Amino acid sequence: MSFRFTSRRLRIQKLFGAQACLNGSRPAANIPLRQTCRGVASTASAEKVLFPGALNSEFTDKLNFIQPSQQEAIPTYRVMNQYGEIIDKEIGVDTEDEEAIQIYKNMVKLSVMDLLMFEAQRQGRLSFYMVSAGEEGISIGSASALHPSDVAFCQYREAGVYLQRGFQLSDFMNQLFANCKDNGLGRNMPVHYGSKELNIHTISSTLATQIPHAAGAAYALKMQNMQNPNQDQRVAVCYFGEGAASEGDFHAALNIAATRQVPCIFICRNNGYAISTPTSDQYRGDGIASRGAGYGIATLRVDGNDIFAVRRATKVARQLALTNGGQPVLIEMMAYRVGHHSTSDDSFAYRQRVEVEDWKRRDNPITRLRKWLESRQLWDDAQEKELRSGTRKEVLRAFEDAEKEKKPSLRNAFVDVWEELTQEQRAHVREMRDVVRRYPREYDVEGFEGGLGGLDELVEGKRE
Amino acid sequence: MASKTPSMRALSRYLLRPHAPLHPRCQHQAQNRRYAAAAAGARLNGSVEYDTTPILNHTSKASLSNPELPAEIRNGQTKRINLYTAVNEALRHALQTDERVLVFGEDIQFGGVFRCTMNLAADFGTERVFNTPLSEQGLVGFAVGAAAEGMRPVAEIQFADYVFPAFDQIHNEVAKYRYRSGSTGANCGGLVIRMPSGSVGHGALYHTQSPEALFTHTPGLRVVIPRSPVQAKGLLLSAIRCNDPVIFMEPKILYRAAVEQVPVDAFYLPLDKAEVLKPGKDLTIVSYGTPLYTCSAAITAAEKDLGCSIELIDLRTIYPWDRETVLDSVKKTGRAIVVHESMMNAGVGAEVAATIQEKAFLRLEAPVKRVAGWATHTGLMYEQFIIPDVTRVYDAIKQTLDY
Numbered sequence: 001m002s003f004r005f006t007s008r009r010l011r012i013q014k015l016f017g018a019q020a021c022l023n024g025s026r027p028a029a030n031i032p033l034r035q036t037c038r039g040v041a042s043t044a045s046a047e048k049v050l051f052p053g054a055l056n057s058e059f060t061d062k063l064n065f066i067q068p069s070q071q072e073a074i075p076t077y078r079v080m081n082q083y084g085e086i087i088d089k090e091i092g093v094d095t096e097d098e099e100a101i102q103i104y105k106n107m108v109k110l111s112v113m114d115l116l117m118f119e120a121q122r123q124g125r126l127s128f129y130m131v132s133a134g135e136e137g138i139s140i141g142s143a144s145a146l147h148p149s150d151v152a153f154c155q156y157r158e159a160g161v162y163l164q165r166g167f168q169l170s171d172f173m174n175q176l177f178a179n180c181k182d183n184g185l186g187r188n189m190p191v192h193y194g195s196k197e198l199n200i201h202t203i204s205s206t207l208a209t210q211i212p213h214a215a216g217a218a219y220a221l222k223m224q225n226m227q228n229p230n231q232d233q234r235v236a237v238c239y240f241g242e243g244a245a246s247e248g249d250f251h252a253a254l255n256i257a258a259t260r261q262v263p264c265i266f267i268c269r270n271n272g273y274a275i276s277t278p279t280s281d282q283y284r285g286d287g288i289a290s291r292g293a294g295y296g297i298a299t300l301r302v303d304g305n306d307i308f309a310v311r312r313a314t315k316v317a318r319q320l321a322l323t324n325g326g327q328p329v330l331i332e333m334m335a336y337r338v339g340h341h342s343t344s345d346d347s348f349a350y351r352q353r354v355e356v357e358d359w360k361r362r363d364n365p366i367t368r369l370r371k372w373l374e375s376r377q378l379w380d381d382a383q384e385k386e387l388r389s390g391t392r393k394e395v396l397r398a399f400e401d402a403e404k405e406k407k408p409s410l411r412n413a414f415v416d417v418w419e420e421l422t423q424e425q426r427a428h429v430r431e432m433r434d435v436v437r438r439y440p441r442e443y444d445v446e447g448f449e450g451g452l453g454g455l456d457e458l459v460e461g462k463r464e
Numbered sequence: 465m466a467s468k469t470p471s472m473r474a475l476s477r478y479l480l481r482p483h484a485p486l487h488p489r490c491q492h493q494a495q496n497r498r499y500a501a502a503a504a505g506a507r508l509n510g511s512v513e514y515d516t517t518p519i520l521n522h523t524s525k526a527s528l529s530n531p532e533l534p535a536e537i538r539n540g541q542t543k544r545i546n547l548y549t550a551v552n553e554a555l556r557h558a559l560q561t562d563e564r565v566l567v568f569g570e571d572i573q574f575g576g577v578f579r580c581t582m583n584l585a586a587d588f589g590t591e592r593v594f595n596t597p598l599s600e601q602g603l604v605g606f607a608v609g610a611a612a613e614g615m616r617p618v619a620e621i622q623f624a625d626y627v628f629p630a631f632d633q634i635h636n637e638v639a640k641y642r643y644r645s646g647s648t649g650a651n652c653g654g655l656v657i658r659m660p661s662g663s664v665g666h667g668a669l670y671h672t673q674s675p676e677a678l679f680t681h682t683p684g685l686r687v688v689i690p691r692s693p694v695q696a697k698g699l700l701l702s703a704i705r706c707n708d709p710v711i712f713m714e715p716k717i718l719y720r721a722a723v724e725q726v727p728v729d730a731f732y733l734p735l736d737k738a739e740v741l742k743p744g745k746d747l748t749i750v751s752y753g754t755p756l757y758t759c760s761a762a763i764t765a766a767e768k769d770l771g772c773s774i775e776l777i778d779l780r781t782i783y784p785w786d787r788e789t790v791l792d793s794v795k796k797t798g799r800a801i802v803v804h805e806s807m808m809n810a811g812v813g814a815e816v817a818a819t820i821q822e823k824a825f826l827r828l829e830a831p832v833k834r835v836a837g838w839a840t841h842t843g844l845m846y847e848q849f850i851i852p853d854v855t856r857v858y859d860a861i862k863q864t865l866d867y
Contacts, residue, residue: 151613185646196648201612204644206636212605213612213637219566220613223591236609248629252602259597260606416643417683419653419707422736422784 074289074301076334079308082363084371093308097378103144107136107366110160112391121343126176128190132157134338137365138269140164141310151217152200153210153238156191165198169395173402180449186408208247214238215257218264222326235263235321243274245288254295263326265317271337276350289332297328304333305365407447409454429458508854511761519760520692520724527725532733542725547718550693550726551580554700557730559588567593569620578660578719604630608637611652624661625670638709639684653707660716662754662805663851668844674806679711680783686710687782689753693726698733706735715754738786744775748793750816751803752779755852759803762857772865782812791823798829801860805851808836830867833860
């Protein structure tokens with residue numbers, strides 16, 4: 001017996017003995033690797049396809065291209081119709097009345113905040129803003145069906161996720177003003193929220209980059225779920241628009257999520273537009289949902305204006321995602337982007353005003369839930385009026401408070417690039433401080449917490 | 465154990481060994497015949513001898529005398545291993561001592577196309593050492609997410625030439641994660657991205673590149689390039705332990721060629737220090753990775769021919785880099801040459817030369833010379849003319865001394 005053979009044998013014994021891997025109880029994953037790597041060999045008389053790339057395929061003698069145009073479109077799941085009527089009364093809505101009212105209030109809060117902030121940007125008091133109009137149901141509904149410890153990755157039109165998880169109006173406003181109380185320390189553009197307590201990672205402007213992050217985070221959660229089976233099992237959830245789904249990162253993420261079987265829910269907000277680009281210029285398949293099957297991922301299309309459908313879909317997706325140690329799920333939530341893409345966009349340059357007005361009138365998640373609430377005598381005009389005026393006041397108070405705050409300390413321009421300040425950075429801080437000191441009229445440092453002194457602690461350290 | 469004459473069975477087993485490339489990308493394994501193409505009468509080119517080069521520690525004593533090693537390592541054992549084995553040992557130690565460490569990339573599970581991850585999947589389980597789909601942006605993005613949730617992923621890009629699909633993830637996400645997360649404290653500092661880089665003599669356009677300068681232009685990253693097995697082990701372990709994301713570029717020609725005595729136990733080398741490999745007083749050569757061997761051979765020839773004394777510095781960490789060691793040396797010698805494989809324009813040499821010019825201007829006796837790749841792609845048959853060789857470094861020494 002050669003040394004090579006002996007050593008391999010020893011390795012295998014070691015594997016089934018003391019386990020070196022994270023979870024001690026999965027011998028199935030430790031079968032000798034050469035076997036798992038090897039494809040299946042075919043025999044001369046095989047009747048069944050044995051190509052390693054598609055093991056379940058049958059032979060056929062008919063030459064038929066699969067024509068996507070001949071396939072039926074994936075149906076859109078809904079629980080209530082646009083009049084707020086429940087379609088299958090036996091199943092119902094599995095949402096408590098109190099919960100429905102709370103969700104409604106949050107949706108209204110979000111839309112009131114959006115209206116006011118959009119206006120504030122128009123007045124030049126904010127540099128930038130993006131509204132969620134028409135998509136409040138997707139973010140708030142799905143967030144309400146997740147566990148608070150589930151890790152969320154957002155694109156930028158998911159302020160509702162933050163709101164539903166407990167992000168306060170003051171938190172939103174501090175970020176929008178990038179003041180000294182901003183979580184992001186004044187580094188990010190408005191709307192790029194983040195929160196450690198709420199388990200939501202900070203938004204970055206780069207589209208779709210968060211999708212593979214969610215897959216990787218879900219893998220970390222999978223391993224942590226295995227290590228601590230008694231704790232709450234967690235999933236990662238990732239939001240993105242249908243435009244972002246054209247990025248390579250979407251493809252990469254769903255594929256790796258499937259091959260690693262991670263507990264991740266991918267939620268696509270298909271609102272019909274990526275800035276000016278309509279979906280007909282974005283893709284030719286059956287939306288985003290039709291891609292799920294190609295990656296081997298459980299997929300559902302949902303009416304994003306139906307809060308009950310969004311909630312039920314998310315709940316079931318969460319259970320599914322935690323099945324068998326983990327598996328990814330894709331949900332395409334259909335909606336219409338009622339607002340402009342952002343404050344830097346005038347959407348009437350590429351779509352008819354009447355189309356938008358139609359959508360506003362015809363159907364949106366807030367009025368649909370209101371119809372349901374009213375049909376159950378849970379809501380009336382007086383309550384509506386009170387809620388809207390009260391929320392308006394709340395938002396404006398938070399807005400004014402945030403506007404008054406100082407800007408963050410100048411030190412935040414330099415720290416956190418690396419864990420520690422580098423020698424090069426110290427030299428740069430010294431140089432910058434020196435320039436500002438010698439040209440005091442050229443810079444306004446008073447608005448910043450601590451003024452130029454905010455840099456003092458950074459210039460100490462070793463000689464450059 | 466093994467008989468002197470190999471049996472047919474042993475031979476067939478040898479031929480079946482999985483080190484035969486399986487993937488089209490792994491047809492270019494590092495081989496120790498880089499200068500086979502040198503001209504027949506060459507005196508300078510063709511003189512890089514890995515067996516005798518002073519850069520490698522050929523004896524246990526030399527290896528253990530390194531003052532950067534802690535006392536318990538210096539009193540310990542060494543063994544003679546090559547660079548890929550050193551990488552493997554570092555990964556093995558990291559996997560053993562920290563259960564947050566994950567190792568993944570394309571073709572990792574069977575041992576990797578350069579054998580760096582040999583036996584790791586079998587020993588630590590495929591939950592922690594696994595293949596990813598063939599997607600660089602996907603696997604780096606995946607690593608970012610895993611790191612952001614507390615793991616310490618060591619992702620492999622099969623060749624540095626293929627890192628570009630992941631460039632957005634590295635530049636916009638990896639590097640900025642901590643900064644943009646602000647006081648939420650989220651970061652992906654546990655991340656290490658390994659990639660084989662540099663020339664191998666026949667890698668042509670896409671198995672030769674050294675894209676380090678692209679990463680040294682990104683704040684938030686650490687870029688590390690080891691020169692030898694000892695350095696690879698110590699620097700990789702430090703990279704994995706470091707809370708900043710690290711781009712770890714392994715000169716692939718050295719995987720098998722560079723063999724030296726390496727401490728058996730785990731040890732950590734600093735990520736912010738250059739190393740003076742050889743002291744001298746007339747001229748300073750700054751380099752990193754494979755060209756250090758070229759420089760060393762050129763220095764040997766130049767010192768013999770020209771009667772000079774040349775200091776050789778290994779940057780090791782290309783960014784953030786150790787300006788102090790370089791400047792101290794140049795202030796002493798008054799002359800400097802920077803050598804690297806990647807092209808000259810906006811390369812690492814530009815930054816080093818500009819810094820020397822700025823901080824040691826009054827001590828300079830000659831312009832800082834850069835010996836680097838020419839402004840072209842590395843066409844298969846022309847590599848020996850494009851990548852800096854012993855002759856070009858020798859000539860640069862001569863010109864700088866004569867200036």
